[in-house]
Amino acid sequence: MIVFLLLGALCVAADGSQYRFDYSYHEIAEGWFKVHKIPASWDEARVRCDLEGAVLASPINVNVTSALTELMKQAGPDLECGVFTGTNARFSKGDYYSIEGVPLLRMPVEWVPSEPDNYNNEEECIVMVGNGSIADANCSMVMPYVCYKKAGKIVPVNECGTSDNGYKLFPKTGNCYKFHTQARNWSRAFEACSAEGGYLAIPNDRVEAMHLRDLFRDNLNRAAITTKFKNVMFLGFLDINRDGVWTTVHGSRLEDNYAGWKQNQPDGRKDGQVCGAMFQDGELDDFWCRDLAPFACEKTVDSLI
Known part of the structure; x- marks a missing residue:
């Protein structure tokens, strides 16, 4: 009986009180976030977020950007050098898009002074620092990152306590x-x-x-x-x-x-x-x-x- 009550608590509407225990809901951004403090390369970060049923977060709009800056502030020194975002130009040099397909030009962000510099012609990923500004970076460097799960009308959860019906x-x-x-x-x-x-x-x-x-x-x-x-x-x-x-x-x-x-x-x-x-x-x-x-x-x- 307890298990069924727990599962019922996990299957909630878009006001978002639950997704999974390691994600926190931000109402203004209409979604859940998880901060990964252990640094990883951009590829590793993207894969990890995908495996968790989320995406590598990008400042795709004002509300998500606000949530990201708040999370980075809460994390303190662990994220002081910034975080990888899902925004990248790996398909075409200089053409930056988020994983969801939002172009960088549509995002409410500004470049850090002297950026972008595409150092050694090897910087195709975007890092976001604590004040919400961005810089280009080598995708193979290691950085902390944030995963983002946009809320839907309902979060379906099966008898295994997950939305992954492979279980x-x-x-x-x-x-x-x-x-x-x-x-x-x-x-x-x-x-x-x-x-x-x-x-x-x-x-x-x-x-x-x-x-x-x-x-x-x-x-x-x-x-x-x-x-x-x-x-x-x-x-x-x-x-x-x-x-x-x-x-x-x-x-x-x-x-x-x-x-x-x-x-x-x-x-x-x-x-x-x-x-x-x-x-x-x-x-x-x-x-x-x-x-x-x-x-x-x-x-x-x-x-x-």
């Missing part, structure tokens, strides 16, 4: 699972699950392992589109110290959960196969962390509430 509830565990067909390396797969409010799926027992196997099989044809490694998917365990001790992303030993290795596995620690994976038949494998493979995420129903 489906598995009653036997009480958790929700999503198969990602877009192949990533293990680290990027971890990032994707984390951004969605979950984690790389952990097979805690045979029942859960067989559910993950079925999830893999049901999506196998789609998975083959984005990777040559269609016979394995990444899961949430690894040999982090390369000492033969396999642990889950939650810190427990794999052998205390479900150590259902395929025969003769694991076999590649010395060759760098230290990230956890599962074969199509549901048995476990060690795999190269750097290679691309599909993966499964798991989340609790209340992880975003």
Whole structure:
């Protein structure tokens, strides 16, 4: 009953009291914001916001600009050098647009003195400083950033406590699972699950392992589109110290959960196969962390509430 009440609180109208617990609503901007204080490149920032169901924020109008400057002021020294915005000219030199397609010329901002300078002809991204003015910057530098989710008439939330309908509830565990067909390396797969409010799926027992196997099989044809490694998917365990001790992303030993290795596995620690994976038949494998493979995420129903 408590879970249903929580989900009901998350499914709200555009007055915006909730989106997910790590976003704050700004009524004047009609949307939710999240400040990422840990610096990232522009590409990394854009991807992270997208994975969270938002966009890399830009000063697209007076109200959003006001909200951004307020958030930067509240953050204090952590954002004193500015934040990446979603405004960029990566498609055509000098033609700046926000991710939503708003041209820079339509935005209520002014350049910092002596900007733009397109230093070394390598500055295609826009940084916003605390007073609301902007400068061009190299997209590969690392900066804090802000994600923005514009409010709609209603925020639809499913039984998994998310608006991402890729997640489906598995009653036997009480958790929700999503198969990602877009192949990533293990680290990027971890990032994707984390951004969605979950984690790389952990097979805690045979029942859960067989559910993950079925999830893999049901999506196998789609998975083959984005990777040559269609016979394995990444899961949430690894040999982090390369000492033969396999642990889950939650810190427990794999052998205390479900150590259902395929025969003769694991076999590649010395060759760098230290990230956890599962074969199509549901048995476990060690795999190269750097290679691309599909993966499964798991989340609790209340992880975003």
